[in-house]
Amino acid sequence: MKNHFIIATFISISLSISIGQCTFSPSNTWAVLVDTSRFWFNYRHVGNVLSIYHSIKRLGMPDSHIILMIADEMACNARNPRPATIFDNAAEKTNLYGDTVEVDYGGYEVTVENFIRLLTGRHVPGTAPSKRLLTDDQSNILIYITGHGGDGFVKFQDNEEVSSQELADAFEQMWQKRRYREILFIVDSCQAYSMALPVYSPNILALGSSRVGEDSLSHHVDPKLGVYVADRYSYYLLQFLEKVGPTSRHTLADFLGVCPYHECLSHVTAKLDLYNRDPAQVSVLEFFGSRRSVEILDDAANFTAAPDVSAAADAAYASASTASHPVYLAYKPLFPF
Numbered sequence: 001m002k003n004h005f006i007i008a009t010f011i012s013i014s015l016s017i018s019i020g021q022c023t024f025s026p027s028n029t030w031a032v033l034v035d036t037s038r039f040w041f042n043y044r045h046v047g048n049v050l051s052i053y054h055s056i057k058r059l060g061m062p063d064s065h066i067i068l069m070i071a072d073e074m075a076c077n078a079r080n081p082r083p084a085t086i087f088d089n090a091a092e093k094t095n096l097y098g099d100t101v102e103v104d105y106g107g108y109e110v111t112v113e114n115f116i117r118l119l120t121g122r123h124v125p126g127t128a129p130s131k132r133l134l135t136d137d138q139s140n141i142l143i144y145i146t147g148h149g150g151d152g153f154v155k156f157q158d159n160e161e162v163s164s165q166e167l168a169d170a171f172e173q174m175w176q177k178r179r180y181r182e183i184l185f186i187v188d189s190c191q192a193y194s195m196a197l198p199v200y201s202p203n204i205l206a207l208g209s210s211r212v213g214e215d216s217l218s219h220h221v222d223p224k225l226g227v228y229v230a231d232r233y234s235y236y237l238l239q240f241l242e243k244v245g246p247t248s249r250h251t252l253a254d255f256l257g258v259c260p261y262h263e264c265l266s267h268v269t270a271k272l273d274l275y276n277r278d279p280a281q282v283s284v285l286e287f288f289g290s291r292r293s294v295e296i297l298d299d300a301a302n303f304t305a306a307p308d309v310s311a312a313a314d315a316a317y318a319s320a321s322t323a324s325h326p327v328y329l330a331y332k333p334l335f336p337f
Contacts, residue, residue: 027290028139028181030065031056034115036147036156038072043227044218046074047088048146048188048234050096055241056142057100059289067118067133069105071147071157081224088230088238090222104131112162119143120173137178142186142287146234149189151212152198168198175201182275184252184287188233190215196271205252205275209233209259210266217265232264244284252279252287 035049053068075084075097086097105114117123118133135141147154153161174180185206187195192208199206209231210216218228219235230238236259244250256279259268272279 027060027286028136029061029142029285029287029290030067030133030135030139031061031142031144032067032069032118032133034069034110034143034145034147035071036069036110036145036154038157040074040077040079041227042072042147043074043086043225044088044230045146046070046072046086047096047229048231049144050086050101051088051230051234051238052144052241053101054096055238055244056288059241059244059285060246061288061290063102064130065290066102067104067131068102069110069115070103071107071110073107079226087222087225088235090220090224090229092222092224102130108157110156112156112160112166115156115162116166116170119170119179121177121179133179135179138181139179140182140184140286141180142184144186144188145195146188146231149187149191149195149216151191152194154187154189154195164195164198167195168200171199171201171204175203182277182286188216188231192216193269193271196269199271199274202274203276204271205279206271207256208269209264211269214266232266233259233268236263241288244288246285246289248283248285250284252282252284255279255284 031052033049033053035045037045049068049070053066056066057063074080075086082092084097085092085095087094088096105118118131121133123132133141145154147156148158149155152164155161171183171185174183181203183204185196185199185204186209187193187207188209189195190210191212191214192210194208194212196206196208197212210233217232219230219232221227222229240250240255240258256268256270261267
């Protein structure tokens, strides 16, 4: 056909029921969870990232809003005496590696280049939607990185590094391209706070599990595996998140108190100068979950029939058959649904 016919339907829906009116405001919360380490002795980094992954899913964040990057397949490592399992606790009560885990970048896909492309949206042609961070200027993004680091860098795959300045510039690209509203940036590594220092873009709360010059330490060994299964900061962060529920009143101020020195044996440090809200007034669910607010009003039921749009559609189609340009039909019902 020479002419093209396109119908764009834009629907605005409100809901009235006999017990009241419910107003839903779907959250626009996303997460990028990155384990940067290979090799069996770095088992704990996979445990760290999967612990956070399961916590935010429990709090309502769907897999479609989570980008999970795991640098090595610990569950299938030949040294693993419990094949197809990952644990973050020596008690081995919960297998973190199961049918519900969706890994978006695995193995050698976890590179500095792919990480920066993910943040900035500058993907190579043909990149699958599941490997893209499809955010906008109303999105809150949790970015969590666990691995080995030093002053001003985090190692990827034990053979390359992302620098703090590279990451700061990527955040600025995200801001200029309207890819976020707010970012909560967490690094659990040695000298982790050095990754926050160069950040200069607005609305970012950055946190490191250790100061510049400090190590970030492991928590405990699983003797059956022969390796550490969790880092101290991530271990206590998980304990905090396990107390959070869909209706919890926990705030970012509570989150900032996670893992004091007597637990972490390092100084967890936050960069707050770029964040323009009071952490005590911000729910942790704005970054670690998916909150939907519901307002109940005492109103009577008010249901009306939908207008018949078939005639309007037929008229638009008839017009399109003689037009030399696309015709758009916008329909906005004004009835309670």
